[in-house]
Amino acid sequence: MLTKPLFATVATVAFAVPLIAQAEPMDRAEAQMFQSATLSLEQAGQSALKVHAGDLAAVAFNDEDGRGVYEATVVGADGEPWTVKVDAKSGDVLASGMTALMVGDHPDGTPLDDHEDGERDDD
Numbered sequence: 001m002l003t004k005p006l007f008a009t010v011a012t013v014a015f016a017v018p019l020i021a022q023a024e025p026m027d028r029a030e031a032q033m034f035q036s037a038t039l040s041l042e043q044a045g046q047s048a049l050k051v052h053a054g055d056l057a058a059v060a061f062n063d064e065d066g067r068g069v070y071e072a073t074v075v076g077a078d079g080e081p082w083t084v085k086v087d088a089k090s091g092d093v094l095a096s097g098m099t100a101l102m103v104g105d106h107p108d109g110t111p112l113d114d115h116e117d118g119e120r121d122d123d
Helices: 003-021 028-035 041-051
Strands: 055-064 067-075 081-087 093-098
Touching: 028 055, 041 055, 041 067, 041 081, 041 093
Parallel strands: none
Antiparallel strands: 055 067, 067 081, 081 093
16 A cells, blocks of 8 residues: 555656756746746646657746746657747747757747647647
């Protein structure tokens, strides 16, 4: 009977460690933005896993031009990391793509994958 609670505790700790390891100090404005987010860290992680199947490696909260955004990293079955950005208020997926390619925008200024076409990344 001790096995189940112990397993749940180990699983919980294993999930939380990457989130804690990624933590950075927030300034006051960013902390207020985080507190007003309607989406939880866990919900943002689940949204990321709906876009890219795999293992959730990390979820971080960022202030992107005055907008609260969760940035999740999902490691796919092939071992490649994917980055998924989720709006902290609406839950909308703002962008997704291979982490190595998510360092900025295309040279023409358009976002890498802004989902304006309503479709998800199938890569």
